[in-house]
Amino acid sequence: MRPDISVVLCSLNGAEGVDRCLTALAAQTARPAQITVVDDGSTDSTGDVARAHGVGLVRHPVNRGVAAARNSGIAASTGSIIAFVDDDCEPHPTWLAGIAQVWSEVDDDVVGVGGRVRPTGEPGYLLGFHRRHNPLEPLDEALALGDGFAHRLRLYAQRQWRRAEPTELRRVFSLVGANMSFRADAVAAVHGFDEAFRFGGEEVDLCMRLRAAGGRIAVSEHPVVDHRFVTELHDVLRRSRAYGWGSARMFDKWRSGLPTVFPGPVLLLAAVAVAARRGIPAAAACALLVPQLLHPRGVRDAVETGALESLADPYVRVAQETAENVGLLSGLWRAWVTGRPI
Missing domain, CATH: 3.90.550.10 (Spore Coat Polysaccharide Biosynthesis Protein SpsA; Chain A)
Structure with missing residues (x-):
C-alpha cells in the first residue's frame, strides 16, 4: 500500500x-x-x-x-x-x-x-561545474x-x-x-x-x-x-562557507572523530611556500600544477568529454574547500572562544 x-x-x-x-x-x-x-x-x-x-x-x-x-x-x-x-x-x-x-x-x-x-x-x-561536482x-x-x-x-x-x-x-x-x-x-x-x-x-x-x-x-x-x-562565484563560495559552519555545529555537538577539514588547501599553501624559495616562477608553476594533482577529475573530464572548461574545475574546488575550512574554523572560534552559539 x-x-x-x-x-x-x-x-x-x-x-x-x-x-x-x-x-x-x-x-x-x-x-x-x-x-x-x-x-x-x-x-x-x-x-x-x-x-x-x-x-x-x-x-x-x-x-x-x-x-x-x-x-x-x-x-x-x-x-x-x-x-x-x-x-x-x-x-x-x-x-x-x-x-x-x-x-x-x-x-x-x-x-x-x-x-x-x-x-x-x-x-x-559554473552550471557545468555544479553538474560535474x-x-x-x-x-x-x-x-x-x-x-x-x-x-x-x-x-x-x-x-x-x-x-x-x-x-x-x-x-x-x-x-x-x-x-x-x-x-x-x-x-x-x-x-x-x-x-x-x-x-x-x-x-x-x-x-x-x-x-x-x-x-x-x-x-x-x-x-x-x-x-x-x-551561478556566480561569490555564491559558490558563500554556500561552501555555510557548509563549513554546518560542519562546526556538527562537531561541536557530537565531538566524535575529527571535524571535516579539507587537506587540499593546506597542501597547496605548503607547496607554494616551499617553491617560493626558488623564485616567483616556481611558486606560480606550483600554484597551477598542485590543484590539478589534488583534483585529477578536471583533466579526466576534459579528455573524456572534450570540454576544456573542466580544466578550471580544480581551482574552483580548492577555492570551495578553502571557504569551507574558513567556515569551520570561524564557527569553532565563535563557539569555543567567544562562547556564542554557532
Whole structure:
C-alpha cells in the first residue's frame, strides 16, 4: 500500500521560488496528503504566494532558522511520510509518485528516503561545474565505517578519482535537505530536527540520530528535483562557507572523530611556500600544477568529454574547500572562544 505523504516547503524571503515550487507540486502525477509552506519570518510576499496557491501556511513572526521551520512543518503534517523540498527547487512531475513507490518497496527499518537533486540555473561554466561536482549529493554510507583521519582521507582521495555510479536504491549516511522524506513516527521518536542548527547540517544531524536509533537511510534515483543555483562565484563560495559552519555545529555537538577539514588547501599553501624559495616562477608553476594533482577529475573530464572548461574545475574546488575550512574554523572560534552559539 502506498503511503500518505505530507509535503513541507520552508522559505525565508523566497516568494518567487515558492511560487515556482508550488506550481511544480500542483503538476504532480500523484497527489500529496497536504502541502504546508513554513514562512520563517519573511519580509517579502512568501505568505501571500502560499495563500494564493491554496496550501497550508505556518508563519514564524521572526526568523528562527531552517531546523525550527522544518519542525513547524512536521507539527502541521498529518501524513505517515513527511517529504521536504526547498524554495529554490522544482520537483519533476513524477517526484511524489517516485517517493511513494520507493516507500512502498523498502523494508520497515528504512526511516529516511531521498532522491536526486539536479543542478539548474543560468547556462555557463559554473552550471557545468555544479553538474560535474554536485554539492547536493547524499553523504556516502562509508562515512559510518570510521571517523579516523586515515579513513576520511581515503574516502576523500577516492572521490577525486571516481564518480559515484547511479543505482536504483542505495544506503547512504545522510540525505540532502532539498529532496528528503522520513517516516513521521521515526522523526517524532528522536524529537525532530535540532533547532540549534539554524542553517546547514540539520539534516545530517537528524539522520545520525535516526541511524543511532536503529534506522536505515536510503536514496533512489527516481524522485528528482531541479535545484536552481545562483551561478556566480561569490555564491559558490558563500554556500561552501555555510557548509563549513554546518560542519562546526556538527562537531561541536557530537565531538566524535575529527571535524571535516579539507587537506587540499593546506597542501597547496605548503607547496607554494616551499617553491617560493626558488623564485616567483616556481611558486606560480606550483600554484597551477598542485590543484590539478589534488583534483585529477578536471583533466579526466576534459579528455573524456572534450570540454576544456573542466580544466578550471580544480581551482574552483580548492577555492570551495578553502571557504569551507574558513567556515569551520570561524564557527569553532565563535563557539569555543567567544562562547556564542554557532
